[in-house]
Amino acid sequence: MKYVSKSDFKAARECPAKLFYRKNKYPNLKEDDEFLGLLAEGGFMVGKMAQLLFPNGIEVPGGRDQEAAIAKTQEYLVQENVTLFEPAIFVDGMLIRADILIKRGKSFKLIEVKAKSIDGSALEERGTGGTACFWKKRYPGLDSKWQPYLEDIAYQTHVLRRAFPGADIQPFLMLCDKSKQTGIDNLLQQFLLHERRNEKGDEFFEVEFTGDVEALRRDNLLIKINVLPEVEYLLPEIKGAAAEFAASVMEGRKIQGPLSTECKKCEYRLPLDQEEKNGFLECWGKLATVSPHLLELRNLGHVKAKGEKLADSLFAKGKASLYDIPVEWLSSPAQGVWQKRQIEYTKKGKEWISPHLKDLLKAHKYPLHFIDFEGSRMALPYHAGLRPYGQVAFQWSCHTIRKLGDPPEHHDWINTKKTFPNIEFARTLKDRLGREGTVFMWWPYEKIVLSDIAKTLRQSERPDPELLDWLERMDGALVDQYKIAADNYYHPDMKGSVSIKFVLPAVWNNNPYLHKINPFQTYYKEREGKVLSPYETLETIKIAEEAEVIKEGTGAMRAYQEMMYGLHRNDSETHAKWTTLLRQYCALDTMAMVIIYKHWCSKVGIYF
Ligand code: SF4
Structure with a gap:
């Protein structure tokens, strides 16, 4: 039976070519377990x-x-x-x-x-x-x-x-x-x-x-x-769009959408070596394989004039190289310097380190704590007195370097009880971090979570003044390592991204010295002569006949929901497997921060 469903219509409104790919079952990056998606949302x-x-x-x-x-x-x-x-x-x-x-x-x-x-x-x-x-x-x-x-x-x-x-x-x-x-x-x-x-x-x-x-x-x-x-x-x-989409589905015809900056995050943008039913390759043809590609320019969508995204006019003329964009277009005070640096150092094929990075790193007081949280905003509240979409913090990981030259120690905590976890989360973290040293996060998510917990505590009938005092101190004390990276570091392999998932492989693949250091060497693996990203070395575990692994935050959120509320929630073995996957993922996120910090130190001549 041929038809345009609600979801088909939504996809077609984003780009009409997606309707054809949906109907013809092209693989896509959002193609996740529908069940886990339902749980997470x-x-x-x-x-x-x-x-x-x-x-x-x-x-x-x-x-x-x-x-x-x-x-x-x-x-x-x-x-x-x-x-x-x-x-x-x-x-x-x-x-x-x-x-x-x-x-x-x-x-x-x-x-x-x-x-x-x-x-x-x-x-x-x-x-x-x-x-x-x-x-x-x-x-x-x-x-x-x-x-x-x-x-x-x-x-x-x-x-x-x-x-x-x-x-x-x-x-x-x-x-x-x-x-x-x-x-x-x-x-x-x-x-x-x-x-x-x-x-x-x-x-x-x-x-x-x-x-x-x-x-x-x-x-x-x-x-x-x-x-x-x-x-x-x-x-x-x-009405017009619906008639056009329905006709195309009846005739089995694709409506090609325009090549645009929106294609950057298209779910049909599969790796180029996947040639069969690759939607991005079909849309872009020869322009898909241009390297370095203009879609890799950081904040490309912000390069605008009179509300128009300027890159779209280049794509229409068949230009898609990072070097095709006129430098005078990159004049935004917020983004332009970064974008020009990306183009310059991609051309040179080498990394860029700011002259300020060494002093910045030397100013950090020991112990150095590298933290990462996993959490989600649940549509429905856990407890009486809470509102929809409250913050649920269910896991933290911390790597600590006590003093210069020490190896990183790892500690973590994960909630496995069917109770509201936030206060226990904060207490265990406070006990681990104390009040000394420097605490790094990657992007201010950790700050938001701690500030949300402080807010809950202020409204609570069972206040904990000591915990609240610590949370308030942390609010101003957290150091954003993402911001240090964005302001002081670039490697062409980051491809315009400052996500830890791009920065880590960029430093890891280009600094063999890191591979021999204990305990980083656990993450050293090669495949077909290529060094793998540490995220590619994480162990998969078979759960309910599926090989599962967690490699990013959304996956962690979904795994937690599955563990706590999923079909196998009462099976202790399944519970333990999800816990293992969550712990190994979160531990790598904080180890990644340490590896990147170590790389910077080695480049600016700090023994670390
Ligand atoms: S690659 Fe671009 S044109 Fe093709 S389906 Fe995705 S958004 Fe549409």
């Missing part, structure tokens, strides 16, 4: 919570069997009054599975549930109709943050109007209201996810709520907002 819990607010709602059966779901929906919609969850409506090549559809005679309420937060206490009506926060402040048009969600519900409204001409259709967004606090303890743990199969053997997930439904309804953390003015504003464009 908390979408399944919020979706279930929304359904429970409608006691007479009927779940349309069929799972992913769209034809069965369409037939069943038609049967239900013969009734005068009915509330459906996940009904399937198909018309003119367009298919929607609405989250909640309420039919009352010829009137419909169409509700799209999103695990996104909004401050319900600060909603204002816009003078010309609609909700102010969904619109741009100074220009006509919608706020870009909300536009994809509003386009999603606009597409559904369009399909429903085509299916029921003349009906009154009111579209709503249902969101998490962060101005509300839950009155329910352990709310998160009362939602369970189960893996099921439909009659055709297709796998799908079912959510069970094990708590008190009446209490959940009274507690209601969601807010429903009528978005008809926003939808009416979008509809003329949405």
Whole structure:
């Protein structure tokens, strides 16, 4: 069956070529475990919570069997009054599975549930109709943050109007209201996810709520907002786009999107050696293999004139080299110096070290602590008194160098109990770091987490003045190693990025001295004559028949959710395996900081 679903439509709005790649099952970098994605976003819990607010709602059966779901929906919609969850409506090549559809005679309420937060206490009506926060402040048009969600519900409204001409259709967004606090303890743990199969053997997930439904309804953390003015504003464009996308899918035709700076983060930008079904290669043709590529220029999207991204005009002329960009375009005070340095040192093929780096490193007081946190913002709060999307800090790692020349010591902590971890997290970290020396983070995430915990502690009925005092001291004491790197270091292998995932391989691959140092040598491996990035040497572990490894922060967040709330949450062996993976990943993040620090020291002549 050929159709454009809600997700297809969203992808096509980003770039129409993505629709063709989706429909033809091209591999992509977002292609992750759908189940882990659901867990991480908390979408399944919020979706279930929304359904429970409608006691007479009927779940349309069929799972992913769209034809069965369409037939069943038609049967239900013969009734005068009915509330459906996940009904399937198909018309003119367009298919929607609405989250909640309420039919009352010829009137419909169409509700799209999103695990996104909004401050319900600060909603204002816009003078010309609609909700102010969904619109741009100074220009006509919608706020870009909300536009994809509003386009999603606009597409559904369009399909429903085509299916029921003349009906009154009111579209709503249902969101998490962060101005509300839950009155329910352990709310998160009362939602369970189960893996099921439909009659055709297709796998799908079912959510069970094990708590008190009446209490959940009274507690209601969601807010429903009528978005008809926003939808009416979008509809003329949405209707045209929907018809064009549906026609292309029916004909099996690709609509090529423009080559642009947006291609940099396209999910179909696979490694170039993967030649089969490589969307990026197909879009860019010969320009894909240009090296060094202009898409590697740091903050390329900020190179603008009159709101236009200038690089796009070069791509249109068939120019894609890093050296094709005119230097006079790189005049932004914030980015220009960096961008020019990237081009200069890429041409020279050597690293750049600022003349200030040595003095900067010499000023750091011992012990040196290198810390990294893993955490997530959960859609639903753990405890009574907390709000949606609160910070959950579940793991820290720390490498400490006591004095000049000492090897790094490693310590870590990870929450494995089904309790709110933040205070224990902070206490254990305080005991490890104390108040002496220099504490490094990479990017200010650690600072944000500690400041959030301090805020919780100030509002707590059980204050801990000593911990609070330490947290407040840390707020001003953390040193951002990312900023040191951005201001004082560049290597062409970083390809315009200051992410630790790029800086580490750049220093590691180009400084063989590091490979022999204990304990860095654990991470030294070669494949086909090439030195691997230490992140490529992490051990994989088989969990539920899949070889799992964690190599980045989102993966860590998903692994933690899987360990705590996943299908195998009660299996101690699985629990232990996820713990091992999380610990080895976080330990490498802080070891990476030490390796980079050591590299800098070796380059500026500091014995470390
Ligand atoms: S590479 Fe660019 S043109 Fe091709 S699908 Fe991705 S965003 Fe669209």
